[in-house]
Amino acid sequence: MKAEDAATLSTVIAAIGSDHLGAAIDDALRRSLSFDMSCCYLFRFNHNAVLLHNGYNAHVSEKTLDAYRRGGYLLDPFYVACVNEHPAGLWRMSELAPDSFYSSGFSISKDIHPCVSSEHGALIEEVGFIIPIRPQVALVYSLMRNLESGAFSAEEMQALSNLEALFGSVLTLHCQIRHSDCFSDTRASGARLEDAFVDILQGQLTETQRYIAKLILQGHSTASIAALLKISEGTVKVHRHNIYQRLNISSNAELFRLFIDYLAGSG
Structure with a gap:
């Protein structure tokens, strides 16, 4: 491992459990990958979404984020995947989205969807790590690009996939420190509707x-x-x-x- 890589990794590890972890991860990724926004959410069935990292860089209003956390997340393919226990790993939003998602009200609504581009009025390219915690509970760390920046390439997706184990370990430990209740609450719902x-x-x-x-x-x-x-x-x-x-x-x-x-x- 190169000295600069070791230093970057140590910065990420030191930030576990703090409010600075998301920014440390973003800084590490930007050494070799370009993206415009990022975020990390804790998703639990029938609980409001918890924003663990706000890397929207002031492109998303607090009003929109608030509406999303209160209920907009229910229509997010990443949330739906998490509560349906979708396999862990790196996924494109387009791989998870239902067939008519990109013409749905949620996809094009700036009222509740943080990933609508203010410049284009359309969904930006989004990829995310799904990190299961327990049944119907998972973390999602997403990276986003504006449409003019183009989609994440196959090579970029592979490079990110190689970090899956590291992302999983770091963010799971972070969640254990900051949201330990997610690990101890074992109530099973069985309900189909939130x-x-x-x-x-x-x-x-x-x-x-x-x-x-x-x-x-x-x-x-x-x-x-x-x-x-x-x-x-x-x-x-x-x-x-x-x-x-x-x-x-x-x-x-x-x-x-x-x-x-x-x-x-x-x-």
Whole structure:
């Protein structure tokens, strides 16, 4: 190991357990990799997202971050992957996202999605390490590029993947120090819906309809929902029609607005 690499690693290790770990990791990565923003979140089923590292570099407003932490994260493919116990490792957002995610309200909404580019009005390139802590609890450390900077190349992804074990060890230890409750809380939920979805839709929809509404909000198409629930696309369309009728809306955009209004009212 080169002397400068050893010094960089020692800086990262020394920052474990402090508020400076994310910045130390960013500085280490920028020695060989360019990126515009970074973040690290602690995701737990039915708990608000916890921002462990804010590397958005003032590009994201506190209002947006607050809305995301209160409930916007429920529509984030990284959160969904974590609570569904997706395999650990480095993943592109596009590998995790449902088939209609990039045309969903969440993907293009600056109100609750930190990764919308203010310059382009579209999702930027994002890759993230998924680091499982225990069932339905995981850390995600993400790196982002503005669209004009281009996607992370295969070579860059491989170089990052080589750091997976180091990322996992460092961030897990950090979480043990700063968020030890995540390791001792072993309650199993078994629920399909988080409280925010139930609160929005309670009393108006059946359990199945609420679950389908959740999948719609997360960016699943009719075909994707049919495949997940092992029902026909026609049945999904009937459920969608009934959901719209019961909520007195007529589109996915209006369903998303109900979600936004709930977040605004829950602050």
